[in-house]
Amino acid sequence: MVVKRRFRGIGFFIALYVASFGAAGFFIHEAQSGNRGTERNAAIQADVLKLESELEAVKRQRFEIERRNSQLSLQSLDADFLDERARSVLNVANPNEVVILFR
Numbered sequence: 173m174v175v176k177r178r179f180r181g182i183g184f185f186i187a188l189y190v191a192s193f194g195a196a197g198f199f200i201h202e203a204q205s206g207n208r209g210t211e212r213n214a215a216i217q218a219d220v221l222k223l224e225s226e227l228e229a230v231k232r233q234r235f236e237i238e239r240r241n242s243q244l245s246l247q248s249l250d251a252d253f254l255d256e257r258a259r260s261v262l263n264v265a266n267p268n269e270v271v272i273l274f275r
Contacts (some may be wrong), residue, residue, distance in 0.1 A: 205211050243249075258264075265271050
């Protein structure tokens with residue numbers, strides 16, 4: 173009977189340690205690779221860097237478009253030049269115009 177009591181006492185502590193190590197292992201695993209873990213955080217930081225570079229490219233494109241748009245004010249444009257350029261871009265001519273094609 174003494175032997176069973178000793179095994180029961182030792183078994184209880186072994187089970188307690190196994191459960192404790194299992195819980196600690198679970199929490200360590202989740203802290204590393206879980207939904208809010210360090211691996212996910214690194215992936216999010218990589219996405220942030222990628223999106224920031226994309227944002228800079230879009231800001232540069234917007235600045236270029238705004239710069240080109242500011243050059244379209246009526247004070248800086250000649251109406252005849254604007255009309256000529258619009259017709260050449262749109263490939264449109266009046267019936268009274270003479271068109272000379274260069275090849």
